[in-house]
Amino acid sequence: MAYKTHVSSLSAFEKGVIELKDDLRKYAFSNVFEVASHSPPFERTAVAQNLEYVAEVMRVDGESPWYAAPHDEFAIVMDGEITFNFVKLADAQVPSHAGGAAQLGAKPNGPTMGRVRARRGHQVLLPKGAAYQLTSAAPGVVLVQTMDGPVTTKRWSDICTLS
Amino acid sequence: MDVQSSKVVAIGTNPDTGYDSFRLGQFTFRRDEYFAHIEWPKGSHIIEIDRFLRAMVRDIGWGFFYGWIFFDDIFGTTNHYGTVDVFAGAYDQGCKDQGIDHLETFPAEVVKDAFETISRNWINEGYDPLSAPLETGSPLGSKTRERTDPLVRGFQSATRMLGLEGDAPVRSDATGHPINRAFADLEFDKPDIECEPGFEGQLHAINLFDHIARADVTWNPSFTAITGASICCVTSEEHMLPVIHGNDRNEWFIQLTDEIHWQIADKNSGLPRGRIVMKAGDVCAMPADIRHQGFSPKRSMLMVMENGTPGLELRYASGELKPYPVDFG
Ligand SMILES: [Fe+2]
Numbered sequence: 001m002a003y004k005t006h007v008s009s010l011s012a013f014e015k016g017v018i019e020l021k022d023d024l025r026k027y028a029f030s031n032v033f034e035v036a037s038h039s040p041p042f043e044r045t046a047v048a049q050n051l052e053y054v055a056e057v058m059r060v061d062g063e064s065p066w067y068a069a070p071h072d073e074f075a076i077v078m079d080g081e082i083t084f085n086f087v088k089l090a091d092a093q094v095p096s097h098a099g100g101a102a103q104l105g106a107k108p109n110g111p112t113m114g115r116v117r118a119r120r121g122h123q124v125l126l127p128k129g130a131a132y133q134l135t136s137a138a139p140g141v142v143l144v145q146t147m148d149g150p151v152t153t154k155r156w157s158d159i160c161t162l163s
Numbered sequence: 164m165d166v167q168s169s170k171v172v173a174i175g176t177n178p179d180t181g182y183d184s185f186r187l188g189q190f191t192f193r194r195d196e197y198f199a200h201i202e203w204p205k206g207s208h209i210i211e212i213d214r215f216l217r218a219m220v221r222d223i224g225w226g227f228f229y230g231w232i233f234f235d236d237i238f239g240t241t242n243h244y245g246t247v248d249v250f251a252g253a254y255d256q257g258c259k260d261q262g263i264d265h266l267e268t269f270p271a272e273v274v275k276d277a278f279e280t281i282s283r284n285w286i287n288e289g290y291d292p293l294s295a296p297l298e299t300g301s302p303l304g305s306k307t308r309e310r311t312d313p314l315v316r317g318f319q320s321a322t323r324m325l326g327l328e329g330d331a332p333v334r335s336d337a338t339g340h341p342i343n344r345a346f347a348d349l350e351f352d353k354p355d356i357e358c359e360p361g362f363e364g365q366l367h368a369i370n371l372f373d374h375i376a377r378a379d380v381t382w383n384p385s386f387t388a389i390t391g392a393s394i395c396c397v398t399s400e401e402h403m404l405p406v407i408h409g410n411d412r413n414e415w416f417i418q419l420t421d422e423i424h425w426q427i428a429d430k431n432s433g434l435p436r437g438r439i440v441m442k443a444g445d446v447c448a449m450p451a452d453i454r455h456q457g458f459s460p461k462r463s464m465l466m467v468m469e470n471g472t473p474g475l476e477l478r479y480a481s482g483e484l485k486p487y488p489v490d491f492g
Binding site for chain 1: 323324325327344345346347348349351352353354355356357358359361362365366367368369370371372373387388389390391392393395412413414415417418419420421422427436437438439440441442443444445446447448449450453461462466468469470472484486487488489491492
């Protein structure tokens with residue numbers, strides 16, 4: 001038998017259902033494409049949180065600010081084609097806050113490390129010690145594994161199914 | 164907590180089926196052509212053998228995973244990370260009310276050894292409980308020949324990220340993992356990595372969907388990327404999760420492709436709370452006070468986010484942490 005794999009996108013997604021005799025806030029049921037379709041570009045909206053750790057959804061459209069974190073982060077491209085640009089940070093430039101991405105004022109001084117062009121299903125290392133920028137000619141979506149940080153946006157009541 | 168250190172013992176061979184029976188503590192395990200039979204001082208229980216072996220082999224491979232692994236509503240294990248409870252009816256309201264429930268605690272190694280011994284004896288060549296039912300033979304019937312290959316596989320865990328030099332490899336044709344039939348309609352390309360001179364090897368990206376599409380195991384999450392104690396696991400899911408998972412912490416599901424139907428019940432009593440159908444792109448928390456079981460009509464890709472902080476289970480158990488992850492403010 002031939003199988004048809006269902007993969008959603010910004011232009012075609014359908015949220016599932018949650019039917020529970022329980023407080024639905026405990027389940028924080030959202031959809032990354034729905035979140036991205038209602039987000040301004042590069043807002044980093046938390047869709048999963050385990051204490052100090054989060055997964056953020058980001059709509060990528062145009063050129064993002066530059067970011068850096070004091071730990072490794074990982075981005076999974078969920079839709080579109082996204083270019084990740086990397087600049088090496090000197091030790092003194094590596095952010096020292098507790099965790100999560102910090103937004104930099106501008107492209108940091110430092111050598112260009114290179115770039116990764118990634119499409120749906122690709123997972124990209126955003127290594128500690130590097131600053132990164134995301135760019136896309138058309139709207140795309142990434143899911144970022146990181147920590148709850150200075151630019152993490154929380155709008156759970158907007159994104160979650162509550163009844 | 165009283166910890167039993169007595170190891171599993173074989174207590175005889177059934178002359179008709181050829182399978183051995185075993186004793187672990189006060190539990191005995193016996194199989195026939197269709198079923199596993201478990202007995203303890205005040206009760207007994209029957210589990211369909213395919214379900215039993217699918218659960219038991221995963222429980223070994225997961226290292227008893229996080230919290231409660233219910234083989235069904237009655238029998239299962241609880242991980243205390245060093246010791247493991249084996250229980251029957253201890254989280255079933257009916258058994259509790261009748262006072263026939265039973266729980267014994269063993270060193271984890273003793274339970275692992277017992278489950279391996281039982282599985283080894285009860286699994287015949289041609290049957291692989293880690294494969295989807297459409298991809299393997301039947302476990303039914305009398306004993307034929309025992310398998311000689313490893314019972315568990317697919318648990319190779321990344322320490323930083325899959326595919327980095329010195330870390331766990333990404334699956335490929337070369338590692339003996341062809342694309343599964345259920346994902347043959349997808350196109351898989353590689354990310355383009357361009358490193359400037361002097362930075363070779365410092366940038367890294369993989370096709371994660373390709374890696375999942377090549378999994379030769381189901382319901383078998385393995386680590387792909389780690390941020391501190393936050394663990395991203397991915398897994399391919401087909402047919403049903405052969406256990407019911409009751410976590411000792413909150414976990415998150417991110418459905419990457421297709422859909423999974425989850426049945427949700429109260430962790431302690433087993434009373435049903437309802438269901439969740441997750442479609443591609445959906446994100447949902449599994450709170451720490453429920454048990455959940457998934458059903459995937461077509462093989463699907465699932466990401467699981469776990470928090471591996473040591474001792475977290477005690478902070479949830481004591482009530483210091485709430486059994487759900489998000490503060491709506
Ligand atoms: Fe689970």
